Amino acid sequence: MSARRAWIDFQLKRARNFWGExxxxxxxxxxxxxxxxxxxxxxxxxxLTSYDPIHSQYLAGVSxxxxxWKYMPGGSSLSQNYKVAQSSLFTQANDFQTQGWDSSSTPGxxxxxxxxxxxxxxxxxxxxxxxxxxxxxxxxxxNALPSSPGATETISKTFYWPYNGPPSTFSGSLVVFVNSMxxxxxxxxxxxxxxxxxxxxxxxxxxxxxxxxTRVVPAEDSNDPSxxxxxxxxxxxxxxVAFSGSGNYTYGFRIVIPDKILPNNVNVNISFNNLNxxxxxxxxxxxxxxxxxxxxxxxxxxGTRVSLIVGLVASFLGVVIGLVVGLLAGxxxxxxxxxxxxxxxxxxxxxxxxxxxxLAALLGPSIWNIIxxxxxxxxxxxxxxxxxxxxxxxxxxxxxxxxxxxxxxGHIIIxxxxxxxxxxxxxxxxxxxPTAIVSEASLAFLxxxxxxxxxxxxxxxxxxxxxxxxxxxxxxxPGLSIAVLSLSFVLLGYAxxxxxxxxxxxxx
Numbered sequence: 001m002s003a004r005r006a007w008i009d010f011q012l013k014r015a016r017n018f019w020g021e022x023x024x025x026x027x028x029x030x031x032x033x034x035x036x037x038x039x040x041x042x043x044x045x046x047x048l049t050s051y052d053p054i055h056s057q058y059l060a061g062v063s064x065x066x067x068x069w070k071y072m073p074g075g076s077s078l079s080q081n082y083k084v085a086q087s088s089l090f091t092q093a094n095d096f097q098t099q100g101w102d103s104s105s106t107p108g109x110x111x112x113x114x115x116x117x118x119x120x121x122x123x124x125x126x127x128x129x130x131x132x133x134x135x136x137x138x139x140x141x142x143n144a145l146p147s148s149p150g151a152t153e154t155i156s157k158t159f160y161w162p163y164n165g166p167p168s169t170f171s172g173s174l175v176v177f178v179n180s181m182x183x184x185x186x187x188x189x190x191x192x193x194x195x196x197x198x199x200x201x202x203x204x205x206x207x208x209x210x211x212x213x214t215r216v217v218p219a220e221d222s223n224d225p226s227x228x229x230x231x232x233x234x235x236x237x238x239x240x241v242a243f244s245g246s247g248n249y250t251y252g253f254r255i256v257i258p259d260k261i262l263p264n265n266v267n268v269n270i271s272f273n274n275l276n277x278x279x280x281x282x283x284x285x286x287x288x289x290x291x292x293x294x295x296x297x298x299x300x301x302x303g304t305r306v307s308l309i310v311g312l313v314a315s316f317l318g319v320v321i322g323l324v325v326g327l328l329a330g331x332x333x334x335x336x337x338x339x340x341x342x343x344x345x346x347x348x349x350x351x352x353x354x355x356x357x358x359l360a361a362l363l364g365p366s367i368w369n370i371i372x373x374x375x376x377x378x379x380x381x382x383x384x385x386x387x388x389x390x391x392x393x394x395x396x397x398x399x400x401x402x403x404x405x406x407x408x409x410g411h412i413i414i415x416x417x418x419x420x421x422x423x424x425x426x427x428x429x430x431x432x433x434p435t436a437i438v439s440e441a442s443l444a445f446l447x448x449x450x451x452x453x454x455x456x457x458x459x460x461x462x463x464x465x466x467x468x469x470x471x472x473x474x475x476x477x478p479g480l481s482i483a484v485l486s487l488s489f490v491l492l493g494y495a496x497x498x499x500x501x502x503x504x505x506x507x508x
Contacts, residue, residue, distance in 0.1 A: 021499050028499075031491030038304050038485050045301035051294075053302040053454040058293035060284035061168020063466065066473050067283045077165030080281035084159045084251050088173055088276035090115065091131040101252075101275070104154040111137045111151050116271065132271040134179075137257050139266045149188075150259050155275070156194075156252025166243040167279035172202060172220030174253055175274045178212045183266030185209065187257055191218050193242045193277075194250040200242055201230050218253075220277075239279075251277040287473050290459075291466040299454045300477050306455040307485060310371055310440040315432035317375025319382060323425055326386025327413055331394055341387070347380040356439060360448040367450040370443060374436050382428045389421050423500030430493035434486035441482050456482050 022028050041048075051059065060081055070078040085099045093115045096103075105111040116134045137151050146152075172191055181187065187207040193200050203218040203226070219226050222238040231238045243249070253275075259266050280293070287296035329340040356373060363369040393399065394417070402412050443449060444457025445464070456478035463475050 018499070022495070025495040025498065027491040028495035031488040031495060034484055034488035035492070038308065038481070038488070041301060042304040042308055045298075045305060048301050049295065049298040051298045053294065053299045054452070056294055056298070058280065059295055060289050060293055061280040061282050062289060062291055062293050063468055063471060063474075064168065064280075064282050064284040064289040064293070065471070066286055066288045068286075069288075069473070070283055075283075077163075078281070078283040079163035079165050079167050079279070080283055082161070082163075082167065082279040082281065084157055084277040085275070088274045089128060089131075090133050090273055090275075091129045093117065095131075096133055099157070100159075101155060101157045104152075104156075106152045107146050110139050110146075111135070111153055113153065113155070128175075128273055132177075132273040135255060135268075135270045135272070137259075137266065137268040139183075139259060141263050141265045145262055146257075146259055149256050151257040152254060153257075154252060154254045155272070156250050158248055158250045160247070161243055161249050161279075162246055163281075164245055165282060166237075166239045168239065168282045169222045170239050170242070170277060170279045171222065172218075172251065172277045173274050174218055174220065174272060176207070176216040176218075177271040178207055178214065178216070179269040179271060181207075181209055181212050181268050183261070183264040184257055184259055184268065187255060187268065187270070189216065189218060189253065189255055191220050191253040192251070195242065195244065195247070200238075202227050202238075203230075243279075287477060288471070290462050290474065291468070296459070296474055296477070299459055300456070300481065303454050303456045303459060303478065304481065304485075306367065306453050307437050307440070307482070310367070310374070310455075311433040311437040311485075311489070314371045314374035314378065314436035314440075315429055317371070318378035318432055318436075319425060319429045320379075321376065322379035322382030322428075323386055323421075325379065325383040327390055327417060327421075329383070330387040330390025331409065331413055331417060337387075341384075344380045344383050347377065348384075350377070352377065353439075353442060356443060357446065357448060360443055365448055365450050367453050367455075370440055370448075370450070374439050378432060378435060382432070385424065385428070386421055389424060390417055393417055393420055423496070427493050427497045427500065430489050430496055433489040437482060437486055 065075065065078055067078075067080065069075040085101075087095070087099060090096055096113075096115065103113040105113070113133055113135055115131065117131050133155075135153050137153075139145075139151075170193075174191060176189060178187075185208060189203075189205045189207055191202045193202060202220045205216065205218055207216055221227060222242075225234050227238055228234045228236055231241050253272075255270065257266070257268050285295050285297050287300065290296055290299070325340050325344065329337045329344075355377065359373045360370060363373070399412060399416060402416055407415075440449075440455060441457030441460070444455045445461045447461060449455055449458045449461070459478040460475070463469065463471070468474055
């Protein structure tokens with residue numbers, strides 16, 4: 001028990017002495033500080049952001065700038081996400097009024113809008129909770145006809161757009177369900193945005209008797225070609241035309257019932273729900289969005305995990321292979337040395353990046369395939385360094401003494417050779433991580449990344465594919481992160497080399 005205690009005390013003393021020397025190195029402290037920062041950043045990714053780096057798309061407009069850019073010169077026209085109503089559903093009797101919607105009926109006697117809590121048709125057809133607003137029109141045969149173009153119900157809401165510039169896109173939502181339609185052959189449904197007295201239609205749809213018992217969903221997306229045509233051309237951006245600046249705007253829809261035949265009994269019942277207008281802003285978050293509207297800050301945080309995993313695992317795999325090959329070749333010599341070194345030379349002369357590209361394409365774009373490839377191609381140089389050290393060590397007197405005492409090959413390698421090359425192993429491990437990080441980023445930049453994970457290289461690939469070089473808030477974070485994280489391991493490697501290599505150890 002005392003021997004075990006003495007061994008533990010000895011190891012603790014060694015650790016304290018090492019830390020005392022380590023903290024005196026400015027390189028080591030800077031390297032550790034950077035590494036700790038990125039490690040915390042990677043681990044805290046689920047806390048820092050609630051979005052998925054791959055699947056959370058169109059959070060805002062595509063290629064949106066950061067929100068703080070609006071305070072910079074030229075950024076005053078940026079907008080943010082906006083919704084006309086907080087909720088689009090009418091599930092309570094007062095939802096229509098509390099959400100700020102208005103109704104206008106012509107004529108006012110035969111046309112009404114009421115809440116129906118037991119609506120079954122719309123809720124079952126669209127998958128909504130029970131409840132909807134219902135437009136009801138009825139006229140007995142022989143009663144006076146409404147004025148042209150017919151009985152008209154307008155549902156609208158006026159809202160204030162607080163931004164000087166337009167949104168990136170807008171998208172209206174509306175679901176209409178025709179419960180009954182008697183005495184008329186068709187109904188006109190129009191959705192619109194109005195800027196003062198100027199009304200701009202988004203869709204114009206005719207509902208005939210064949211649609212009774214079905215739901216109708218008008219197209220109201222500013223990217224929809226049919227919506228663009230209402231604004232004059234498929235090349236015109238409706239968002240720019242509809243929102244000319246800050247001010248009051250109106251969104252809604254209009255139903256026209258062309259009741260023109262005096263002898264007919266007319267009864268029309270239409271339910272509607274999911275009424276809203278959403279605008280995607282031209283600015284978002286700390287770093288904006290990419291070409292698919294995904295949060296760049298989220299990608300940066302989750303990409304840190306991938307870079308750290310690739311760098312550490314691939315370099316560890318390469319160092320372990322190189323260590324084993326170098327130890328066996330250097331100590332056993334003869335045929336084993338020749339075979340292992342010729343194989344090592346063959347790996348050394350292989351072109352690195354082209355071979356990485358070919359193997360990644362053949363094995364498939366999996367992050368673990370990339371790690372294995374990087375590990376199996378990164379050991380050769382280290383194996384030669386270890387072999388040269390072992391060739392020197394095996395001639396030392398303590399090795400000869402161990403052989404004379406009857407120690408076997410495995411015992412000598414593990415107990416005597418390996419501890420003497422351990423310092424070199426630590427240094428090589430630290431210096432191999434930047435190579436793995438940059439290699440993975442290079443493959444990802446060339447389009448050979450795992451599509452199921454995000455990495456800094458994939459972010460740069462997206463920048464290149466989108467020709468968004470001027471969006472520096474998208475380019476610089478992944479590029480600088482690759483450089484800074486690689487620098488931290490380089491600083492750690494040189495600091496360890498100074499501490500563990502007697503020839504480089506500084507005089508105190």
